[in-house]
Amino acid sequence: MSEGTSREPVISESRLRVRYAETDQMGVVYHANYLVWFEVGRVDFIRTLGMDYRSMEREDGLGIAVVDVSARYKSPARYDDELIVETRLLAARGPVIKFGYRIVKAADRAILCEGETVHVVVGKDMQKRTLPEKYAKRFAEVLIR
Template sequence: MASVETRLRVRYAETDQMGVVYHANYLVWMEVGRVEYWRASGLRYRDMEREDGILLVVAEVSCRYLSPAVYDEEVIVRTSVAEATPRMIRFDYELLAADDGRKLATGYTKHVFCGADRRPAKLPQKYHETLGIKTTGIKENT
């Protein structure tokens, strides 16, 4: 799947005293985009956690702020998988103003698959094709 677009509207509570979106809210929106990416792929975080005991732990996050979003503005969160292996996945994000396509921010999150004990684990095979994980020819330390 190339990318998934999620639309949301800036709530007043998400803005700061200057009238623009508080910077940490962009990370929340990236999470919303990531969850919707999984849902559009036919997957659900909840099922992966409950049925397979796999957690998606954030190992790295980056956000570059380019233009401010303001109250009541509609925002598009475009989410894609940039890299995936049986042990990690990286999502890339573009946050755009819906009215004029202005780029508000770009970023990424890198996640490690972990078991319930929070130790690194391999993602079960049943998820590989959906997420574009190539396992042939990969040599991993176990």
């Protein structure tokens, strides 16, 4: 790619439907469920890049531990709503990886929640590791700048 050429960011979309068990007494999705949906989006994003989180764990002995999470709730989701989790890579340097998320209603793309997760690459001993080149290279190709 030549200098000055822009590229479209890679954003994966994961569809899900709100289950009754995910709602609270007020009839809206319980706030912690959005964090579970961030994970769904993150795993799908990694698959979109042709990588497999299970292989990272089994073959490379690595995990990506969540060390920080934030969520900004804009509007409630309710039982049986069809949602889309949009996931993108915000940063990947050394042992740190940051993902961004937007959860929208499928029907009208209304934004329900936006958030980020920050991860540290760790070995089985839970000590920091540098992201292996095969992953770092692929992440660098799709990094939103």
